[in-house]
Structures are given as structure tokens and as C-alpha cells.
Amino acid sequence: AQSVTQPDARVTVSEGASLQLRCKYSYFGTPYLFWYVQYPRQGLQLLLKYYPGDPVVQGVNGFEAEFSKSNSSFHLRKASVHWSDWAVYFCAVSMGGNMGYKLTFGTGTSLLVDP
Amino acid sequence: EAAVTQSPRNKVAVTGGKVTLSCNQTNNHNNMYWYRQDTGHGLRLIHYSYGAGSTEKGDIPDGYKASRPSQENFSLILELATPSQTSVYFCASGPDWGQDTQYFGPGTRLLVL
Numbered sequence: 256a257q258s259v260t261q262p263d264a265r266v267t268v269s270e271g272a273s274l275q276l277r278c279k280y281s282y283f284g285t286p287y288l289f290w291y292v293q294y295p296r297q298g299l300q301l302l303l304k305y306y307p308g309d310p311v312v313q314g315v316n317g318f319e320a321e322f323s324k325s326n327s328s329f330h331l332r333k334a335s336v337h338w339s340d341w342a343v344y345f346c347a348v349s350m351g352g353n354m355g356y357k358l359t360f361g362t363g364t365s366l367l368v369d370p
Numbered sequence: 371e372a373a374v375t376q377s378p379r380n381k382v383a384v385t386g387g388k389v390t391l392s393c394n395q396t397n398n399h400n401n402m403y404w405y406r407q408d409t410g411h412g413l414r415l416i417h418y419s420y421g422a423g424s425t426e427k428g429d430i431p432d433g434y435k436a437s438r439p440s441q442e443n444f445s446l447i448l449e450l451a452t453p454s455q456t457s458v459y460f461c462a463s464g465p466d467w468g469q470d471t472q473y474f475g476p477g478t479r480l481l482v483l
Contacts, residue, residue, distance in 0.1 A: 261412075289471070298374075298460055298474035299413075345412060357428070358403075358472060362412040 278346035393461030
């Protein structure tokens, strides 16, 4: 069965500093990987998604993620964090295909930004 | 922009009562999903549907039923609500292929007393 692990429940960074949020996946086959962001009292919004191809994926607001098959990882990065990035970030994996495919989510990482 | 709406946004229910959470999407997506979000668990899939008239069990279906009467609407039903079902519930819709994005509603906060 597919699974996702986000080992850091909470990460604190200073505004302007770089950021990496970790995600490890377990999946037999070709995974489709996603990062979603949840701002306070809102639903989830897509940051970026990975389809098999270029391992580095660009997303919105300066976020990017790098897929590593050898490490089973899909870490999220940002060069310079802004206070508005304060949110919860979820990594997710999908098996693809049709007929009601399912996303499996990690437990999320809360990002706190120090001013 | 894709649009998924949920009602009610907040709900207080009593133990043993019936609760219905509603979801509407204007994306014309075939697939719809119900998740619950709890601290330490992330989002967990309760039920999903791949078209009008269909419902499928997700990872944690016990205590929940679902109904998909039309392409646009997908309901989650708690026949006998329990305090353990206190949570935030999210509905999502998605196109046919697993590599595509799911679009989420704003969530419903349910408190079962």
C-alpha cells in the first residue's frame, strides 16, 4: 500500500531564510506526487505536482520540489521564506489511473515564520 | 477557477443524532471525495465516488455513509453521530486521472457533544 511520511510536525524558520520540508513516500510503481498548502481556516490548495520526467518541479510562489527515486523522497524547498508562507504543508502520493483514484496524504508539517 | 463548496461550514450535533454534510462542485469532475482531518493524522479518505450513483469505501468508512445523487453533489451522512467523529471534514473533486489535481472545499467543522 502507498504511504507518505512527513517526519517534521513543525518547522520554524526566519523570514528570508531558506526552507526545506521533508517528504518520504512508499509506493510500488511510478508515483505521482503532490504538495498541497493549507492556510488557516481554509481548504487545501495545490502548490506543485510531479509527473514522471524532470525530477525538479517548479510550483507557485517560488516553491520547488525534487523527486528522488533512490531516496524515495519528494522534498519541498524555497530559497527565501516570506511571512505569508505561514501554513500547513501536506505531501501526497497517487497511484494514477482512473475510476476514482485515491490520494494518500502525509500528516502535514506546520511552518512557522519568525519575523 | 475550480469551485467546491460545502455546507454547513460549522455544525454542532448531539451524540446519536443524524448529521448530513453536503458538497457541491461546479467543475464537472467525475470524481468526488470526503476526507476528515485530525491532528497527527493528516487527511484520511472516508468515501469517494467516480460518478453519479456510485460510492466507494475509502480508508476509514466505518460510521459513515455517502450519497452521490448527481454529478455536482456528494453528501456524507453520519447516521448515529459519536464524539469520535468530531473533526474537520473536507470535500474534494477531481478529474478522471490520478495524476491530476484534486480541488478542495473550505471544510466543515463538526462538533459532536
